[in-house]
Amino acid sequence: MMGVGPPPHLGTTLNTITPCAACKLLRRRCAEECPFSPYFSPHEPQKFAAVHKVFGASNVSKLLMEVPDNQRADAANSLVYEANVRLRDPVYGCMGAISALQQQVQTLQAELNAVRAEIL
Amino acid sequence: MMGVGPPPHLGTTLNTITPCAACKLLRRRCAEECPFSPYFSPHEPQKFAAVHKVFGASNVSKLLMEVPDNQRADAANSLVYEANVRLRDPVYGCMGAISALQQQVQTLQAELNAVRAEIL
Numbered sequence: 051m052m053g054v055g056p057p058p059h060l061g062t063t064l065n066t067i068t069p070c071a072a073c074k075l076l077r078r079r080c081a082e083e084c085p086f087s088p089y090f091s092p093h094e095p096q097k098f099a100a101v102h103k104v105f106g107a108s109n110v111s112k113l114l115m116e117v118p119d120n121q122r123a124d125a126a127n128s129l130v131y132e133a134n135v136r137l138r139d140p141v142y143g144c145m146g147a148i149s150a151l152q153q154q155v156q157t158l159q160a161e162l163n164a165v166r167a168e169i170l
Numbered sequence: 171m172m173g174v175g176p177p178p179h180l181g182t183t184l185n186t187i188t189p190c191a192a193c194k195l196l197r198r199r200c201a202e203e204c205p206f207s208p209y210f211s212p213h214e215p216q217k218f219a220a221v222h223k224v225f226g227a228s229n230v231s232k233l234l235m236e237v238p239d240n241q242r243a244d245a246a247n248s249l250v251y252e253a254n255v256r257l258r259d260p261v262y263g264c265m266g267a268i269s270a271l272q273q274q275v276q277t278l279q280a281e282l283n284a285v286r287a288e289i290l
Contacts, residue, residue, distance in 0.1 A: 106225070144251075148268060155275055
């Protein structure tokens with residue numbers, strides 16, 4: 051639809067109407083080629099706030115750029131996930147969750163072996 | 171033992187003989203109050219290299235300072251763990267490991283329920 055959306059620009063197009071969550075938090079202009087804007091919607095500002103606090107903006111950008119284009123959304127989501135776990139558990143982060151799950155797998159495996167031994 | 175170790179200093183004492191892994195990588199002087207030196211031994215340089223790559227030095231320092239002193243070694247180790255997982259799996263990181271373990275827990279739980287139902 052013509053006439054809808056931002057007006058045409060000379061040079062760099064800016065996401066002036068809705069800057070992404072990253073540019074909003076960092077108080078900077080959101081350029082069309084902003085590395086964050088496809089992955090950090092202004093409607094979910096807490097996602098970028100979390101990765102910013104734990105990894106830092108430049109590391110998030112670097113980590114995203116290191117994966118293929120079609121996997122960046124997944125990478126961004128996993129960084130948000132990890133950052134939130136770290137904010138909830140600043141000492142153990144995801145390692146705490148992984149240890150607890152490994153323990154649970156061991157317990158379940160032992161129970162399963164015991165029940166199977168009972169049958170035979 | 172007197173006479174062993176670094177000579178006495180005026181002002182800041184430096185870990186001049188064995189700067190920690192962080193200061194060695196960052197090519198800076200390792201001060202006695204270095205935030206990294208208790209947790210990043212020069213004998214395991216790959217540990218700091220991993221957290222530096224994923225979180226950045228200043229974030230690691232900040233994350234360590236945010237936890238109580240007696241938990242900083244655990245926090246440093248969990249950051250190293252997370253960084254290594256992220257370097258092996260840049261797209262999913264620890265979230266990938268957690269998803270796989272959650273899946274395994276579900277499968278084992280279902281098997282256990284099935285075997286138990288068989289007994290009764």
